[in-house]
Amino acid sequence: MSPRTRSDQAVAPHGWVQAAVTVLSGLLVMGVTAALGLWAAGATDLPDGAFLRVVAATVVTAVGGTIELSGNAGGLADTQAGLTVIPLSVTLAGALVLAAGFLRPLRHRVVAGATELAGWAARVAVLWVLGLIALALGARQTFTLSLGESALSDLGDLFGVTPEVGFKTDVPLTLLFGLLWLAGVLALALLVSRGAPLPGRLLRFQASVRPAAYAMVVLLLAYVALGIVIALVVAVTRGHAVETLAVILLGLPNLVWLTLTLGLGATWNGRVEGPFGLPMPHVLDEVLRSKDTATLNLSTLADYDGRVWWLVAVDAVLLLAAAFVMAARSPARMRAWQHALHLAVALALTVLMICLLGRITAHYGLSVLGIGDLGGDLNGELFLEPEVWSAVGLGALWGLVAGFLGGLLARPVRRRGETDAHGPADPGHGPVRP
Numbered sequence: 001m002s003p004r005t006r007s008d009q010a011v012a013p014h015g016w017v018q019a020a021v022t023v024l025s026g027l028l029v030m031g032v033t034a035a036l037g038l039w040a041a042g043a044t045d046l047p048d049g050a051f052l053r054v055v056a057a058t059v060v061t062a063v064g065g066t067i068e069l070s071g072n073a074g075g076l077a078d079t080q081a082g083l084t085v086i087p088l089s090v091t092l093a094g095a096l097v098l099a100a101g102f103l104r105p106l107r108h109r110v111v112a113g114a115t116e117l118a119g120w121a122a123r124v125a126v127l128w129v130l131g132l133i134a135l136a137l138g139a140r141q142t143f144t145l146s147l148g149e150s151a152l153s154d155l156g157d158l159f160g161v162t163p164e165v166g167f168k169t170d171v172p173l174t175l176l177f178g179l180l181w182l183a184g185v186l187a188l189a190l191l192v193s194r195g196a197p198l199p200g201r202l203l204r205f206q207a208s209v210r211p212a213a214y215a216m217v218v219l220l221l222a223y224v225a226l227g228i229v230i231a232l233v234v235a236v237t238r239g240h241a242v243e244t245l246a247v248i249l250l251g252l253p254n255l256v257w258l259t260l261t262l263g264l265g266a267t268w269n270g271r272v273e274g275p276f277g278l279p280m281p282h283v284l285d286e287v288l289r290s291k292d293t294a295t296l297n298l299s300t301l302a303d304y305d306g307r308v309w310w311l312v313a314v315d316a317v318l319l320l321a322a323a324f325v326m327a328a329r330s331p332a333r334m335r336a337w338q339h340a341l342h343l344a345v346a347l348a349l350t351v352l353m354i355c356l357l358g359r360i361t362a363h364y365g366l367s368v369l370g371i372g373d374l375g376g377d378l379n380g381e382l383f384l385e386p387e388v389w390s391a392v393g394l395g396a397l398w399g400l401v402a403g404f405l406g407g408l409l410a411r412p413v414r415r416r417g418e419t420d421a422h423g424p425a426d427p428g429h430g431p432v433r434p
Contacts, residue, residue, distance in 0.1 A: 018105055019126075022101030023101075026094045027059070030094035031059055048141070064180065065135075065170075065174035068167065068169070087250045089248065089250050089252050099192075102124060102185075103193050112198065129175060133175070140168035188217070213346065222318055223260055227255065261354055264391070264395055268384055270293070271292070283305045286304060320405060322402070328413065337404065348395045350395065362382045
């Protein structure tokens, strides 16, 4: 029987303590990020001490949980509301912290057994479920809507109409999607980290999968970093610092990853009606605020501002950089056409993820005595949805070109795995990691 290593001992006896620290750290970072973002957005003015409950609901939606909206306006009126949006800034913050905590006891190792990895992940998952249950039970609230000082208010007083809208968590769906989200984060962490061990049967896939996965994570984080810089510059030069902070802490990835797909040539369809607004540049909101469903792509945006064509150049530069990183982390035996295929698949999957997570739908309305759409601030609609498969196809095409060029550019500087071209590695040095 082989002796247990220090890393094995770290995972086994203290696994529950480390799992608790990992989960609590992730939830705490998500909660603080959501709270600061909602504070900047003015949510502290919500009545009945609802701020903390809204923070809990924001964290729930950030991990794929489901929030149900409900309305009640008495027997003579009806309210309707719905909301589907993921605050990806909160999602990203939690994913980074959870991934780091999960990988910490596994570092400095080459191989780990599947049973060991499953046991460590199971500890994290059990505590994660308990945390989600606590959040789900706290994420519920009911608000009373004001009709203002108008004839509609008088009508409400006459017929006893007191519109209310509230939210609560769908606990079973939240647990299901929350666990799927956690599984995705942990699996991606193992794929991306060069220092994380894999079961022996999966080692043959790491040369092709790990560099591409790492390159895509670097690409997405580069867009977020670039977005933060631009947002701060805009805040300093044009004001609105508090509103900018709210966008950074709640929905910056929603915006910058949308622009990534637009730069690739993807098309999104949407509409903004009523008091709703989008946390994005004025030109995007202007295109979407029309009577009919609007098409959002480079062509339609260029009609309002020709500078949007720079998105193509930004995509090209950052994708080429990501392709170079992928090729430099791959074994020297990899050929340019293999890099092209790897990046094509990786970028297509990344675009698919953005399309699934970046869509937005929201609506609310009040009707009295069967009369719908009362107008004003009592009705609104917002939606933004991608043309998924054309976007995925464009991502694959860009990945092919960028991956091939990146493989060529990395040839003179690539060093990892060069022993493969001249002979087997020195047995005394163990396996060479890609």
